[in-house]
Amino acid sequence: MRAFELHRDVDVTGISGTGVVAKGVEFASEGPVVIRWLGETPSTVIWGSIEDVYKINGHGGATRVVWVSDWDAVWASEVPVTGQEGVTQLYHNDWVSLRVIRKPEDGIDGYVYSHETRCAGRIVAILPFRDTANGHEFLIKSEVTPCWSLDPVLSAITGKYEGGDIEDDAVREMSEETGYTVARSDLIPLGRTYASKSADTLYSLFAVNLTGLEAGEAGGDGSRLEAESTAVWISESGLYAVRDPQVAAMYLRLHSFIYGWSEGPAVKLT
Numbered sequence: 457m458r459a460f461e462l463h464r465d466v467d468v469t470g471i472s473g474t475g476v477v478a479k480g481v482e483f484a485s486e487g488p489v490v491i492r493w494l495g496e497t498p499s500t501v502i503w504g505s506i507e508d509v510y511k512i513n514g515h516g517g518a519t520r521v522v523w524v525s526d527w528d529a530v531w532a533s534e535v536p537v538t539g540q541e542g543v544t545q546l547y548h549n550d551w552v553s554l555r556v557i558r559k560p561e562d563g564i565d566g567y568v569y570s571h572e573t574r575c576a577g578r579i580v581a582i583l584p585f586r587d588t589a590n591g592h593e594f595l596i597k598s599e600v601t602p603c604w605s606l607d608p609v610l611s612a613i614t615g616k617y618e619g620g621d622i623e624d625d626a627v628r629e630m631s632e633e634t635g636y637t638v639a640r641s642d643l644i645p646l647g648r649t650y651a652s653k654s655a656d657t658l659y660s661l662f663a664v665n666l667t668g669l670e671a672g673e674a675g676g677d678g679s680r681l682e683a684e685s686t687a688v689w690i691s692e693s694g695l696y697a698v699r700d701p702q703v704a705a706m707y708l709r710l711h712s713f714i715y716g717w718s719e720g721p722a723v724k725l726t
Contacts, residue, residue: 458482459524462491462509466518477519482506550574555656570655575616580625580660582613583646583706584636586667592692595634595666596703599685604699611700613687614659622660630664634687635671638664646709651701659702663710 462478473495480491489503503509506521513519537543537555546568547554553571557564571577584595598608615629623640630638646661676682690698695707 460506461522461524462513462519463522464515464519466515468515468518478513480509548573569653570657572616572655572657575657576619577656578617578622578658578660580615580617580622580629580662581702581706582626582630582643583661583663583703583710584613584630584634584666585663585710586665586669586689590691593689594692594695594707595636595687596690596695596698597633597685598688600681608685610688610690610698610703612702612706614702623662626660626662626664631672632675632677633682633685635674636664636666636669637672638666644710644713646706646713649702649705659705661702661706661709663706 458481460480460482461476462480464474464477467474476494478491478493480489482489489506489509491501491503491509493499493501503512509521535545535548537545542559542564543555543557545553545555551572551574553573555569555571557567557569559565572579586593586595595613596610597613598610600606600608601611604611613629613633615625615632618625618628621640623643626643627638627640630636642664644663644665646663649659649661651657651659671687674687695703698704
């Protein structure tokens, strides 16, 4: 994999100007090649090979490919993130952004992290529970999470932030993913958490008591993975097999509030 710049000595089209007009990466000796055009309207193009780049963009020698060994040069077209001093965007699509923080005066010079574009960096997670003759049970999703496994795994009931009140997102996700109808007033707030030091996603956590309630039909969000997922009740001891850190955080906080380990809402499991 090699990085390069397109240096344009003569602007044949009168559009892109001269100098460094694009940056790119060749992933193998025979391609493919990804080019990021700079300027007021940046764009990204994929070519089959570096020869195709010369053929289409060389303009008879007016534009040259200059190979670079300094990968920082590839990201020199970083876009500043509005409202966040020292933070620029390296990559962006509808789902995720890759960002970097550079504040040398604070000892931070190149801290790269991900930002979930799809939900403005915010997610809601809910831990429903109920009281049974055999003790407390908790409602968990069994679903395929591709970056974890292509087989169903146990995880928290979660949903993305839609732009309004996060409590409304929690109520919606309960209906879509479990079929249970709850009101905002039923939600027990459990605070907020992060999941990783490599991402800025902020989770708003809630619990809800479903003792005595019956589930209706889960509406889903229209995706195949959610349609094939199920909500399952598991015992308190069964929670230890769940690898999703948000489940552990919600369980610990719910119990800390119940038993008075920390300040929080007055919560009873029964």
